[in-house]
Amino acid sequence: MPQPTERADRILDAAGELMIRLGYRKVTIEDVARQAGIGKGTVYLHWRTKERLFEALILRASAELIDELAADLRRDPREIQPHRFLRTAFLATQRRPLLRALVTADAELLGSLADSPARAREQQITDRYFALVGKHGLVRDDVPHLVYAINATTTGFYTMGSIKPGLATLDDEAAADVLAHTVQHAFEPDVDPDPDSLASAAAEIADLFDELNTSYRERIYADPESERG
Structure with missing residues (x-):
């Protein structure tokens, strides 16, 4: 597998700057090359x-x-607990305009990439995460359609600004705190989690993330010739 190169990352940096400024549809390969200072x-x-x-x-x-x-x-x-994990993920996503656009399916910025394969992969990880925290007793077992309910709740925090622009807005830190409070009190047991369960679940998810990232990087830096056929 080809290793990531400084030139490839410079091209991606240029593409990201242009995409955020102009949107996917308006950016051409020529634009990216010019921005990156290459042919x-x-x-x-x-x-x-x-x-x-x-x-x-x-x-x-x-x-x-x-x-x-x-x-x-x-x-x-302890970061494996849903209220902490989703708070951290929310803030990390908000710092990355492309991922924020992906979560909200921003077709103006992403164009046809709003249906990127990355969305399906992220959903698979989300499903695995909730299966694990359920197995380790970190979420309540009496909430109907729990995963749907948590996903719907979390999505609302990402999309509130665009859906209800007239509503008083919170900064990202405040919104993340409200998200964490909501998830903890609506979806988590009242009892403190067992430390061993936290450690086991956290290690399993971290290993899963490493596995996912290996496949991501293989695709990011794949040799174009390997994709022909």
């Missing part, structure tokens, strides 16, 4: 289409977020 053909040495380039950009942002979450879990297993 157009050099971009195609790394990604054979504009779509592959920008999918790699989104996957790189996702990999950075997942690395951050895994590091937090290994530093403090």
